[in-house]
Amino acid sequence: MDYKKGRYSSLIKPIFGFIDLVIINMAVFYFEINLKNVYVFCLYISVSWIIIAVKNHFYEVQRHTRLIQIAPLLFRQIVFFTIALYAFIGFFKQPSVSRLSLGNYLLLVFILICVFKFLTIFLLKKYRTVLRGNIRKVIVIGNNDKARQLIKTFNKRLDFGYKFEAEFSLKDKEFSLENCFDYVIENNIDEIYFSVAELSNKQINKLIDFADNNLRELKFIPDNKDIYSKKLKYEYYDYIPILSLRAIPLQESVNKFVKRLFDILFSLFIIVFILSWLTPILAIFIKLESKGPVFFKQSRNGFNYQEFDCYKFRSMTPNKNAHLLQATKGDLRITKIGALIRKTSIDELPQFFNVLFGDMSVVGPRPHMVSHTNMYAQRIDKFMVRHFVKPGITGLAQVSGFRGEVETDKDIINRVKYDIFYIENWSLLLDVKIAVQTLTNAIKGEEKAY
Template sequence: MDYRRGRYAGFIKPLFLMVDLVLLNVTVAFFPTNITNTFIFGVYISCLWVILSLRTGFYEVQRQSKIIQILPVLFKQIILFAFVLYAFIGVFKQPDISRFALGIYFLTVSFLILVFKFFTFYLLKKYRSILSGNISQVIVIGKNYKTRQLIKTFKTRSDFGYRFMAQFSVSDPDFSLQKCFDYVLNNNIDEIYFAVSELSNKQINQLVDFADNNLRELKFIPDNKDIFSKRLRYEYYEYTPILSIRTIPLKEPINKFLKRLFDILFASFIIIFVLSWLTPILAILITLESKGPVFFKQSRNGFNNKVFACYKFRSMMPNKEAHLNQATKGDLRITKTGKWLRKTSIDELPQFFNVLFGDMSVVGPRPHMVSHTNMYAKRIDKFMVRHFVKPGITGLAQISGFRGEIETDKDIIGRVKYDIFYIENWSLLLDIKIIIKTFMNAIKGEEKAY
């Protein structure tokens, strides 16, 4: 059987929405909530669920989406729905409603929607990969490293639901856009991908006109070898189209609130249950080996490049160069206790106080000394992008092999790339994943932890 994309694809999102609305309205009947008018309640939660889903993009799950991208959207939708649900009591003056029963209803319906969300997500993937359903037929115009990567994805990830049909090389002597257009029409191609760096503005305009006039989706592959950003946002200011080169999830109020709440809870846990007993022990070990303070304070650049005092357990002999020169392999300034502290990253634990004070986050780009920030800002392209968010005790760059001493510009460039990826793709799940990997690395010990 030939499953065509256009036959059913347009019904998928409305169908999922209808199922969720049925779950919201039917499930409430199984709980003694004492709602006086179930019809008004049903209209209220249905309308606001639709509004919230439009705001959060709850049903905008793409075929190439990952679980790590779906979870934050799901979590955001559920949290906002909780506020809306309990607001019903005050808005419609329902003092007799059982808060407990309403809470059980909320947990039950949230669980059911979560199960349905992931069940349908995996079901669609199996539908595409096994039955070849919901398939989009695609062609690629251009021939370079990025187009090769894309074609490989089309061929290996059948669950994405793309069928690669043909590639057209602009450098071929007989290349013409008309040949591409004929192929698209004769082979029922759904989507056209093209390398923007290989076509002229005139050719791009011709492609756009053809796609618009023939109801084909057109997607471009940017040549961003010098641009680390991959999250472009298109929006309108009145009637003027604006393309933003970078989107930062942590600028969203709900994301900012969730990250700050997580930071406070996690930092408080570490301070109460770890630092409360570990600090006196380390204080004895540090002071027995060398005279000086237990804690080391250093000026570093944080959010919006603001300078703050970053705290660590002292791991070096007191010296005047501590604020200027980074620790190197075999550094004679490092004490025996300090070597162990740095190897296990325990010297960083006092920074949980920085998290509690609001200067840092548990996860984020690692802050640099002020002197290094000034140096790298002049030398390394996009280095300052790291300061769009709060610095972290650990980060994606650190668990990806870019921690410790910066020996060459390649090290700092790699760190910047990972930091920018983190900034543009932040999620609470990603933070948790980084924390777990950091803990595992601390147990194993890292080569550049010195």
């Protein structure tokens, strides 16, 4: 379980978005538009551009997206941006704005955005083709026409950035999924492609479980076989149809940026307005009751299974089993002040520093102690899926009644189900709803908050 997923740069799309914003703002100063307040106008067009881009999926151009598919994106983006731009005149009551200058501005923006869009795509393709950067290692399971076409595409279209490593044929007498799994682990394969037609339902389920539990992306070449009721993502690699088994919204750069911005603003608010005065007060009470540090640090597994130091206010007397045993009801290790801050979840507040540093999110699957994570990874099916996103201070499972001590396997199984639902259905509104519900539960008090 020491696999670290080799992702392509998550900064590429945000950087493209930033440059587009620079273009649409700098172009304003080349024309006499007769604006009352140019800075209000720049703020307006920047917000409008971002909202339209998100709705239009303007920056969701994948490595295998064809150029012909980009033209409609550009057209829709400019059309809706034009509507928003001329709406500014009526909305802010600025009849003196020059319509002709505004039209010239739009024409320049359209030309610059188009040139930049196609130029960056061209440069990225050259980067993958010539320098072999931004590469994803893949294998294919299957030996039929579509599988061979896909392999041919991987080897021919170097600009896609896929490095084909091996083909596993079920017609080979020595074939076994176990050998395939060993190869994936030993060679750090990023993505697994398989032909549905050649695998039995049992083998497909086994392959799905392996991919989930080892943080590999699993994609399959569809045919007329029954497809499971999953949230599938349909894509084309050249002319080969591909289905992605699990669509994760937070793998999209725009969603990732929105969530990170929410995390930073929320954590800064808590740190500045609550922890700044609460920490010294709690430090005095913690120190008076027992010797030891004010903060408790514990290694936990986060995004891509990487370990990080998770911080809390110390609520127990210092003990050797703190990193091995969960707190239980009536635990003698818990101090008096510790019982109070645990009951109200105040002991978790230092984790907002983890959020600010980027190890955690405000909302996400709760991280477990390393020893427990290793145990659950072996015992609980799909437990590792939780590590496709950053862990959270609170989560959907916690506000749904599955927080605190894991008394039976049923507790952790249900927690995993809620976490997977959250991962596959993330939205900023869902994060806000969970954060509000967490605050409400903390005020009311919870049965398993001990």
